[in-house]
Amino acid sequence: xxxxxxxxxxxxxxxxxxxxxxxxxxxxxxxxxxxxxxxxxxxxxxxxxxxxxxxxxxxxxxxxxxxxxxxxxxxxxxxxxxxxxxxxxxxxxxxxxxxxxxxxxxxxxxxxxxxxxxxxxxxxxxxxxxxxxxxxxxxxxxxxxxxxxxxxxxxxxxxxxxxxxxxxxxxxxxxxxxxxxxxxxxxxxxxxxxxxxxxxxxxxxxxxxxxxxxxxxxxxxxxxxxxxxxxxxxxxxxxxxxxxxxxxxxxxxxxxxxxxxxxxxxxxxxxxxxxxxxxxxxxxxxxxxxxxxxxxxxxxxxxxxxxxxxx
Numbered sequence: 001x002x003x004x005x006x007x008x009x010x011x012x013x014x015x016x017x018x019x020x021x022x023x024x025x026x027x028x029x030x031x032x033x034x035x036x037x038x039x040x041x042x043x044x045x046x047x048x049x050x051x052x053x054x055x056x057x058x059x060x061x062x063x064x065x066x067x068x069x070x071x072x073x074x075x076x077x078x079x080x081x082x083x084x085x086x087x088x089x090x091x092x093x094x095x096x097x098x099x100x101x102x103x104x105x106x107x108x109x110x111x112x113x114x115x116x117x118x119x120x121x122x123x124x125x126x127x128x129x130x131x132x133x134x135x136x137x138x139x140x141x142x143x144x145x146x147x148x149x150x151x152x153x154x155x156x157x158x159x160x161x162x163x164x165x166x167x168x169x170x171x172x173x174x175x176x177x178x179x180x181x182x183x184x185x186x187x188x189x190x191x192x193x194x195x196x197x198x199x200x201x202x203x204x205x206x207x208x209x210x211x212x213x214x215x216x217x218x219x220x221x222x223x224x225x226x227x228x229x230x231x232x233x234x235x236x237x238x239x240x241x242x243x244x245x246x247x248x249x250x251x252x253x254x255x256x257x258x259x260x261x262x263x264x265x266x267x268x269x270x271x272x273x274x275x276x277x278x279x280x281x282x283x284x285x286x287x288x289x290x291x292x293x294x295x296x297x298x299x300x301x302x303x304x305x306x307x308x309x310x311x
Contacts, residue, residue: 012039013155014066015163015304016054016147018073019185022046023053024298025061028305036170036306037282038289041298054150067155071304072143074186077135077159078104079201084117084130096132106136118199121243131198133159156307163303164191165198168250170280170306172196176247179234179270182299183208183226183253190230192237194244202233211257223260227267234268250275254297277302 012029027040042061046053057063080103085095096115097108104111116131140157147154168180168191177194188204206229210222230249237246249268251261252275265272276292281302283289295302 010066012067013305013307014063014068015301015307016063016068016070016152017301017304018046018050018070021048023050023057024301025057026298026301026305027066028302028307030306030308035280035282037284038286038302038305039284041286041289041301051146051149054146054152058150058152063152068147068152069156069158069304069307070143070147070154071163071300072135072139072157072159074160074203076139076143077133079159079161080132080134081200082115082130082132092130096130097134100132100134104134104136106138110137111135112137112140116198119195119197121241131201133162156309158304158307160189160300161191161198161201163300163307164189164201165193166303166306166308167252167275167277167299168193169196170277171250171275173247177237177241177244179230179237179246179249180275181226181230181249181251181253182296183211183251184300185209190233192241192244192246194241199241199244200237204229208253208255208257211253211260212255223257223263226260227264230264231268234270246270248273252296252299254293256293256296275299281306 012027015026017024023044023046025042026038029037029039044053044057082096082099085092087095093113097111097113100108111134113134118129118131143157144154164180164182168178172178172193177192179190179192181188181190184207186207188206190202191198192200206222206225248271250273261272261274274292275296277295278290288294
């Protein structure tokens with residue numbers, strides 16, 4: 001997504017994510033020869049005024065000394081799979097822009113757009129397809145507006161699929177695909193990654209609250225739905241990406257749903273495990289993140305903070 005100028009001095013990225021009436025701040029570091037690190041994780045009351053909360057934190061937490069990033073919210077962007085255009089690379093963005101005609105309801109000439117190559121296992125070096133991230137310019141400006149009004153410079157804006165990818169790729173087995181299912185407060189996100197790249201993403205309406213219902217019948221239906229949707233998605237992945245062997249399915253669910261991993265494992269072909277990042281990420285100053293439940297609750301903040309690249 002679009003990048004913004006930044007004069008941050010501290011290494012790494014500071015992810016600033018709104019969640020309900022709170023702001024979550026996570027500072028991530030990636031340094032050569034060392035494991036990724038989450039150096040800070042904090043939550044602050046924001047109420048209904050994100051701009052005012054950012055203005056307070058700008059001084060209290062020295063936000064201008066970081067490279068800051070945030071995420072677009074659900075419904076504010078489109079994540080689309082497209083065939084790789086048969087045009088020179090420098091013309092690809094424009095070709096993809098016009099391929100969205102009829103699929104979006106905002107002016108394509110001003111749309112913010114980025115494309116991610118998905119490697120083809122049969123033809124090394126050539127993308128089988130691309131994943132297109134697009135948003136109306138007005139939506140991107142609206143996401144950036146509270147930061148600009150508070151005087152907090154944004155260096156980049158990402159989307160949840162890419163934040164989840166940043167975590168999933170750390171858990172991959174060499175030359176094997178990994179499916180990561182995150183059940184959050186407002187829905188689910190399943191990603192397939194391979195060789196450090198995002199291959200596919202699927203959103204669902206089922207949320208973690210549906211798996212903690214007091215009604216036993218409703219709870220059972222929700223668990224069955226998780227199993228059926230995972231079976232269907234893995235079957236689709238197998239058909240579309242037969243060259244990618246999926247070695248495991250990882251669950252990131254908060255609050256934890258006892259027995260769900262075992263139930264899934266009985267009904268799909270791949271091993272299933274609950275997410276635990278302590279073997280791949282360090283949390284020297286955030287001991288609560290050694291708890292997998294806390295990791296699952298803050299998955300997107302962790303992933304956004306472990307962004308790679310300068311901008």
